[in-house]
Amino acid sequence: MKKSIKLLFVIAIAIILAILWFNRNDDPVIYKSPVNEEKQVENVKSLKIDVADVHKGELLLVNKEHGIKESIKTDIKNLFDNQDLMGDYGLLSTDIELSKEITNYFNEMIAGAKKDGVDDFLISSGFRSFEEQTKLYKEKGEDYALPGGFSEHQLGLALDVGSAEGSMAESEEGKWIAENAWRYGFVLRYPQDKTDITGIQYEPWHIRYVGKPHSVIMQDKNFVLEEYLDYLRKKEQIIGVVDGKEYDIRYYKVDKTRTVKIPKDYNYTISGDNIGGVIITLYK
Incomplete structure (x- = not known):
């Protein structure tokens, strides 16, 4: 009798685990419907958005049509001179x-990649000043480089990643980046199947930080x-x-200073799109 009860208990646990397994949600994002806040006046606060905000932040679009005047990052460091900042890469x-x-x-x-057994990364290019770009x-021409002011490298958010094992298109490092960069807030900016949209040839080495949840x-x-x-x-x-x-x-079109309402009990970040709008990302 005791053996039968024990067996039934084990079977019951197995069934529960199986149900949990098959009903798990593997989607990286669970979307929800927006809530109408017009009636919740006491739970909102005012936030002022300025036109200058359109050209600041981690979601700025920088390409052949949309340029920048300066980097949005002020903490630029030479990595060779500050190797204490570096991880396990060359x-x-x-x-x-x-x-x-x-x-x-x-x-x-890179620490996440190393856990997966992929660890021969190096950085081939990082931040570039207007003069460097x-x-x-001038040296490479328009087929291989963008004019000063129109390269993501000037944002301070982009870098080119290489592999000590060969080209990024064929190496394990390149494959891992393509499959996993988004988990860490980065995106492969110029994928092979989107060249007609980005206007840039396939670059398996060029990644750009946009942050979560956007990536x-x-x-x-x-x-x-x-x-x-x-x-x-x-x-x-x-x-x-x-x-x-x-x-x-939330996305707001901004052609002049405006005030918007956001929930009182939320933190937020602001980024422009460099085109005419501002994205506010709210979170608790």
């Missing part, structure tokens, strides 16, 4: 510079930045749960 040259904050995010990603454009939503919907910003402009508001945290993402 540098192609001694003059590579990168934002200290973005270096920390990159280090987390202009010089590169996760872009991965979920197979968007490049151009598509994602267009999606936000059309939707105006999306709510999604990423890694157990709920995010409320």
